[in-house]
Structure formats: structure tokens, C-alpha cells
Amino acid sequence: MTDPYKVLGVSPSASDDEIKKAYRELAKKYHPDNYVNNPLADLAGEKMKEINEAYDQITAERQRGGTRSGGSSSSSSSSTSFSRVRALIASGDYTNAEALLDSSSNRGAEWHYLKGCIYQVRGYYSQARAYLERACAMDPSNAEYRAAYNNLTSSQAQYGGFNTQRTSGDCDACELCSALVCADCMCECCGGDIIRCC
Amino acid sequence: MFGYVKPDRDELLVKDYNLYKAVYCGLCREIKSNVSFFLSFGLSYDFVFLAIARDMLNRNGASVEKGRCPYNPLKKRAFVKSEGIVYASRVALILVEKSLEDKRRDKDVGLLSPFLAIAEAYLKRRLKKITRNEPYLTLEMKIEEGLKEFSRLESERSDVDTLAVAFGRVLADAVATGLEGDGERIARSLGTALGSWLYLADAVDDFEKDYKKGHFNPLLEQYGTPDEIRSHLRDIDVSFGAWARDAHLALSLVDRCDYTRLADNILALGLGREAYRIMKGDKND
Numbered sequence: 001m002t003d004p005y006k007v008l009g010v011s012p013s014a015s016d017d018e019i020k021k022a023y024r025e026l027a028k029k030y031h032p033d034n035y036v037n038n039p040l041a042d043l044a045g046e047k048m049k050e051i052n053e054a055y056d057q058i059t060a061e062r063q064r065g066g067t068r069s070g071g072s073s074s075s076s077s078s079s080t081s082f083s084r085v086r087a088l089i090a091s092g093d094y095t096n097a098e099a100l101l102d103s104s105s106n107r108g109a110e111w112h113y114l115k116g117c118i119y120q121v122r123g124y125y126s127q128a129r130a131y132l133e134r135a136c137a138m139d140p141s142n143a144e145y146r147a148a149y150n151n152l153t154s155s156q157a158q159y160g161g162f163n164t165q166r167t168s169g170d171c172d173a174c175e176l177c178s179a180l181v182c183a184d185c186m187c188e189c190c191g192g193d194i195i196r197c198c
Numbered sequence: 199m200f201g202y203v204k205p206d207r208d209e210l211l212v213k214d215y216n217l218y219k220a221v222y223c224g225l226c227r228e229i230k231s232n233v234s235f236f237l238s239f240g241l242s243y244d245f246v247f248l249a250i251a252r253d254m255l256n257r258n259g260a261s262v263e264k265g266r267c268p269y270n271p272l273k274k275r276a277f278v279k280s281e282g283i284v285y286a287s288r289v290a291l292i293l294v295e296k297s298l299e300d301k302r303r304d305k306d307v308g309l310l311s312p313f314l315a316i317a318e319a320y321l322k323r324r325l326k327k328i329t330r331n332e333p334y335l336t337l338e339m340k341i342e343e344g345l346k347e348f349s350r351l352e353s354e355r356s357d358v359d360t361l362a363v364a365f366g367r368v369l370a371d372a373v374a375t376g377l378e379g380d381g382e383r384i385a386r387s388l389g390t391a392l393g394s395w396l397y398l399a400d401a402v403d404d405f406e407k408d409y410k411k412g413h414f415n416p417l418l419e420q421y422g423t424p425d426e427i428r429s430h431l432r433d434i435d436v437s438f439g440a441w442a443r444d445a446h447l448a449l450s451l452v453d454r455c456d457y458t459r460l461a462d463n464i465l466a467l468g469l470g471r472e473a474y475r476i477m478k479g480d481k482n483d
Contacts, residue, residue, distance in 0.1 A: 040451060043384065120440075123359075123390060125440040129433065159439040160435040160442070161472075161474030
């Protein structure tokens with residue numbers, strides 16, 4: 001097996017906390033939830049296994065009972081009228097899944113959801129977004145549809161152009177505090193006070 | 199070709215920025231001395247990233263050397279020499295030659311047409327020399343086929359997703375040809391996601407111009423007017439985000455190396471920054 005420290009990207013002299021941090025970061029990166037509907041999911045699984053083994057090996061070497069949070073993917077599919085389509089999607093046969101879906105006249109929330117999933121796998125993201133949004137609108141209480149929609153749109157927060165950290169970062173906690181202190185100073189100048197203690 | 203794929207410089211470590219510059223210089227040198235002098239003026243950031251990605255996929259380390267820059271001989275510069283750079287220089291030639299061909303076919307070049315014809319003939323000659331060897335012969339054929347399919351879809355006025363993914367497939371060939379096994383799968387996934395992202399970026403960047411000139415643009419087909427597109431930018435951004443994530447997830451599966459931090463910066467920060475700039479309609483910085 002390769003050097004476990006190299007796998008985690010840390011030096012052998014790293015502290016336990018550093019190793020834990022590096023492991024957590026990598027585990028977050030390769031977590032199965034990141035690779036939902038992604039054709040490279042199996043490779044991510046192998047990577048995850050590799051870093052788990054490396055982490056276990058290091059903790060064992062350092063004679064500490066390490067606790068680790070393994071990756072568990074949550075997949076729940078209720079029994080529904082589209083179970084055949086779901087089975088086809090699960091087996092990777094998207095063409096037939098789509099054909100079967102298109103032949104159905106029952107175009108409810110689930111139909112839109114499955115259509116959205118198929119588009120998502122193909123990378124047709126603007127259509128996927130539209131279908132998943134429609135599914136959520138038709139059945140707002142369904143957690144599965146909501147999760148799929150959130151999974152697709154969550155990438156926007158990190159990778160999109162309207163990245164929240166970059167564009168709307170004009171009011172973070174720090175600025176809020178300084179604004180309050182400024183306001184307090186001004187009030188004090190006029191004889192008032194909004195923050196008693198300073 | 200587009201120059202959209204570049205790092206977010208504000209977030210780079212200085213050593214990673216220097217490494218990026220060294221890859222840039224290495225590619226420019228390689229193109230100038232072994233591909234075509236003229237092409238080195240048209241070097242774009244996208245091909246620098248291609249060189250980095252190929253070296254990551256092939257597990258080549260970055261070997262940095264020092265030498266004088268042909269355009270600024272007074273200064274010694276660091277430059278990288280690697281297989282990825284050689285590969286990227288050849289791909290640059292193929293893609294630039296094909297895009298010239300395409301531009302001339304559009305007949306939208308007016309006065310520039312004779313110049314483009316000369317440039318194209320010149321590049322074609324260079325291309326003949328390059329494609330004597332594999333994998334470049336296969337690559338040229340695949341790219342030509344992919345672009346043909348792409349133009350067919352464009353002439354049918356397909357929707358933006360279909361066109362973006364079709365363009366992504368062309369780029370997947372450009373990234374993955376000559377690789378095998380898991381590396382090939384990762385490269386294909388990276389290329390498809392990045393190509394789709396690039397196509398969308400180009401469509402967003404050009405919709406104003408296309409509207410004025412009455413050219414085809416899939417976003418205008420979908421939304422109608424530039425104002426309508428502008429009010430849907432947040433929806434369009436979902437696609438930007440999803441493709442950038444796919445690209446980053448794919449390249450994350452490659453083993454850690456000298457380029458990892460740089461590549462993470464480009465895919466996780468650089469693409470988002472560039473998408474934002476394009477959507478805001480700012481000029482290139």
C-alpha cells in the first residue's frame with residue numbers, strides 16, 4: 001500500500017489534529033453525496049476507501065482509537081407507479097427510461113422529477129433544473145424531489161458566478177458589528193446610546 | 199480559443215502563480231519552436247489549463263527550467279517542459295485551425311477574409327506535419343467528426359443543453375485522446391463538463407452581439423430578447439455551477455501532485471469568477 005501520509009497529503013510529523021482535519025476535508029470532497037448522478041461515482045468510492053484505509057492505518061500506528069465518520073449514501077425510493085423507470089435509471093439505461101417515461105400520459109410531479117434526473121445525468125442542466133423545479137412546485141412536500149433540486153442548485157453556491165461569498169458579501173457578521181459600533185458612537189455624540197456596555 | 203479557463207489570481211499562493219506562469223511560458227515556447235510562430239500570439243489560457251490537466255492525468259511532475267524568453271530576451275524566465283505541454287500545443291493547432299475554417303465558412307469576416315485564408319492555409323500545412331504521428335491523427339479525425347455533428351445540431355437550432363454537451367464531447371476528445379482506463383474516463387468527464395461550460399460562457403458573452411447582428415444564439419432562441427436573458431441569469435448560473443462542479447469533481451479523482459492546488463483554484467474559483475464577469479457583461483481583465 002502507498003504511504004498513508006501521502007494519501008492524506010500531510011507530513012509524517014503532522015499532529016493528530018492536522019491529520020484529522022486533512023482526513024475530514026478529503027472525506028468531504030469524495031463523499032458519495034457529491035457524486036450522486038455522476039458517472040465517476042465508482043472512482044470516488046475507491047478514493048474514499050483509500051483515504052479511510054490511510055486514516056485507519058495512521059491512527060492505528062499512533063495507537064489511538066480513532067473515530068471516523070464513514071460515507072453513507074442515503075437513497076430511498078418509495079414504491080410508485082414509475083418503479084420500472086426507476087429501475088432502468090438505476091441500471092444506467094437512460095435511453096429506455098426516457099422512452100418509457102415519454103410514453104406515459106400520467107405527467108405528475110414524479111414524472112417531472114424522473115425526467116429531471118435523466119437530464120441531470122446527461123449534463124443537460126438547464127432542462128434538469130426546469131423539470132426538477134416543476135416537480136417541487138407540483139408536490140412541495142416531497143423530500144426526494146426537494147433534495148434532488150437542492151443537489152443541483154447547491155453547486156451554484158460554490159461554483160456558480162453568483163457565488164454568495166463573492167458577490168453579496170457586503171454584509172457579513174464583522175461588518176454588522178462595526179456598523180453597530182459606528183451607530184453607537186454617533187448616538188453617543190448626540191447624547192443617546194444603543195449599546196449600553198460600550 | 200476563448201480564454202475563459204484561468205485561475206482566480208487573488209486567491210492563488212505566489213508559488214502557484216509562478217508555476218502557472220511557468221506553464222504558460224513553457225507552452226508559448228513549445229508552440230513557437232515546434233508548432234507555429236504565428237500560433238504563439240494566439241495562445242489562450244484554456245490551453246494552459248489543458249496542459250496542466252494532461253500532466254495531472256499522466257502523473258507527470260512539473261520540471262521547471264530557466265531560459266530567456268524569445269519576446270523579452272533581457273529577462274530569464276522559468277518555464278515548464280512536459281508531455282502535457284507538447285500535447286496541448288498540438289491540440290491548440292488543431293482547434294485553432296478548425297475554428298478558422300469555421301469562421302471563414304460563416305462568411306462573417308468581411309475585409310479580414312483574405313488574411314484568414316492565408317493564415318488557414320499556413321496552419322493547414324503545419325497541421326499536416328503534426329498529424330503524421332499518433333495520437334494526433336486520431337485526434338484530428340475525432341475533432342473534425344465532433345465539430346461536424348455540432349454544426350449539424352446548430353443548424354437544426356437545438357436547445358442550449360444539447361449544443362453545450364455536443365461541444366463538450368468535442369473537448370472530451372481533445373482532453374482524453376491517447377489516455378487509457380480510469381484516466382481516460384476522468385479526462386472524458388472533465389472535458390465534457392468543461393466544454394459544456396465553455397459553450398454556455400460563449401453564448402452568454404455573445405448574446406448581445408448576436409441579437410444585433412441577427413445571428414443564431416441558443417439563449418436568444420430560448421428566451422427571446424437580451425432583456426429576457428438578463429432576467430434569467432440566475433437560472434443560467436445553475437448550469438454554470440453544475441458543469442464547473444462536474445469538472446472539479448472529475449479532476450479531484452486524480453492523485454495529488456504539484457498542480458493540485460492550482461487546478462483546484464482554476465476549477466473551483468476561477469470558473470465562477472469568470473462566469474460572473476461574463477454575466478455582468480464586464481470587459482476582459
